[in-house]
Amino acid sequence: MLQMSQPTSTLPTLRADWRGWVALVVLMLPVLLVSVDNTVLSFALPAIALDLAPTSIEQLWIIDAYPLVLAGLLVTMGTLGDRFGRRKMLLLGATGFGVVSALAAFAPTASLLILARALLGVFGAMLMPSTLSLLRTIFRDRDQRRIAIAIWASGFSAGSALGPIVGGLLLEHFAWGSVFLLAVPVLLPLLILAPLLVPESRDPHPGRADPLSILLSLGTMIPIVYGIKELAVHGVLSIAPIMFVLGVVFGVLFVRRQLRLETPMLDMSLFRQGPFSGAIVVNLLSVVGLVGFLYFAAQHLQLVVGLPPMQAGLALVPGLAAMIASGLIVVPIAKRCPARIVVPSALLFSVVAYVVVAFAAGNLPVLVAAFAALGIGIGAAETVSNELILSSAPSAKSGAASAVSETAYELGAVLGTTILGGILTALYRAGLVIPPGVPDAAADAARETLAGAVAAASALPPDVGAALHEAAAHAFDSGVVVTALIGAGLIVVAGVVAAASLGGSRGAKS
Structure with missing residues (x-):
């Protein structure tokens, strides 16, 4: 009997003490920073457009260069973290991210800013898989880990919503480069505290490194993401189909190689688990919905309604609060209710949000309330899906599994901007009717972007400028109607996938 009770007496040692929770706070710093960086440019973009033209x-490249590179490198960096040390990868990424952010703040041209954003993607890819996989090491008790992941997911989602608020605050008082300088004071505490509080972890049996797998993973992700961008901007007659074919070919080669390797870079058997694959799809489509919503909400609030950046950011605070609260409230619910019910139920709020925006896009209070509803759905769904992803993978491969989850996030960020943003841009151009009396140069600027129309209108005589601004606002909000309905459809797909694939998984099971 004494021997039988031994395991029970050792169970409390699995639970993290206060150092684990303080370590979680430290790990939240890069989570917040990287997620803020995904959306902060949505609000800084008008200022950048006016300055760098x-x-x-x-x-679009200023926004998308970062998530494109990030998506291409996440699996590679997650695997390298498993091999060489996740904390080591975290610290290296934080150092590089801070240095390049400082350089990006003073980029004199759009081309150099795009280059800086791409380099930020390289170092950001080192940060994100490390944070989620280290939670698996710090919180070995699943109940504690579920709460930690809820905080992590809420931080990631909240950071995406916090981006416009932070951007609004900074742009109210400083130049657009300030949104990049934010990284320096955020990452300095991480570099100081992480070596003291965050334990190192790695795969004890990583096998030999396979450079060919790394190249094949890059050859898969980058052409596909680039193809999505080209399709959104230039249509099917662009290079997009070629890039898709190239990405698929490399993807097939990558999968075949992983199946042959004794120790693969990415364990493909994970994708045969319904909860793992379904949760990945939910993450991807949820982020598409979130980033796509922020893309047009930021422009509507600033360029159509005419709110200053700070006030526009504050208009989204209710959505931010709802996202954080729903991510935490769903934890006890997920312990008792199957994920296939919890996630679709949560996503219904996001569907309603998009449908409401489609029919009342120009109403400011409705837009604010809709973003709050969107936040409820996204916050709850991503908390549950991330816990399923991490618990489905072996502990030694948590870096690679986290990287797949992060890849879905970043691919979703690209899709949110390129597909929903690209559709909105196309509809805006098609619906814009240039008023009489607008010079050709101003008309050309107005047809490029909504920001270009606002800038051109401000330089024209008051009556002509007001007419151009009104025409541009009408064309933009008309495009939002169709774009919002497409966003609602994507969230519905996410709910159907969750209901079909997440099965009876409950957080209560260990």
Whole structure:
């Protein structure tokens, strides 16, 4: 009997003490920073457009260069973290991210800013898989880990919503480069405290490194993401189909190689688990919905309604609060209710949000309330899906599993901007009717982007400028109607996938 009771007496040692929770706070710093960086440019973009005068293509690249590179490198960096040390990868990424952020703040041209954003993607790819996989090491008790992941997911989602607020606050008082300088004071505490509080962890049996797998993973992700961008901007007659084919070919080669390797870079058997694969799809489509919503909400609030950046950011505070609260409230619910019910139920709030916006896009209070509803759905769904992803993978491969989850996040950020943003841009151009009396140069600027129309209108005589601004606002909000309905459809797909694939998984099971 004494021997039988031994395991029970050792169970409390699995629970993290106060140092574990303080370590979680430290790990939240890069989570908040990277997620803020995903959306802060949505609010800084009008100021950047006025200062650097990018073309519409450059404008999309300024936003998308970062998540494109990030998505391409996440699996590689997650695997390298498993091999060489997740904390070591975290600290290296934080150092590089801070240095490049400082350089990006003073970029004199759109091209150099795009280059800096790409480099930020390299170092950001080192940060994100490390934070989530280290939670698996710090919180070995699943109940504690579930709460930690809820905080992590809420931080990631909240950071995406916090981006416009932080951007609004900074842009109210400083130049647009300040949104990049934010990284320096955020990452300094991480570099000091992480070596003291965060334990190192790695795969004890990583096997030999396989450079070919790394190249194949890059060859898969980058062409696919780039193809999505080209399709959104230039349509099916662009290079997009070629890039898709190239990405699929490399993807097939990558999968075949992983199946042959004794110790694969990415364990493909994970994708045969319904909860793992389903949770990945939920993450991807949820982020598409969140980033796509923020893309047009930021422009509507600043360029159509005319709110200053700070006030526009504050208009989204209710959504931020709802996102954080729903991510934490769903934890006890997920312990008792199957994920296949919890996640679709939560996503219904996000569907309603998009449908409401489609029919009342120009109403400011409705837009604020809709973002709150969107936040409820996204916050709850991502908390549950991330816990399923991490618990489905072996502890030794938590870095690679986290990287797949992060890849879904970043691919979703790209899709949110390129697909929903690209559709909105196309609809805006098609619906814009240039008023009489607008010079050709101003008309050309107005057709490029909404920011270009607002800038051109401000330089024209009051009556002509007001007419151009009204025409641009009408074309933009008309495009939001169709874009919002497409966003609602994507969230519905996420709910259907969750209901079909997440099965009866409950957080209560260990």
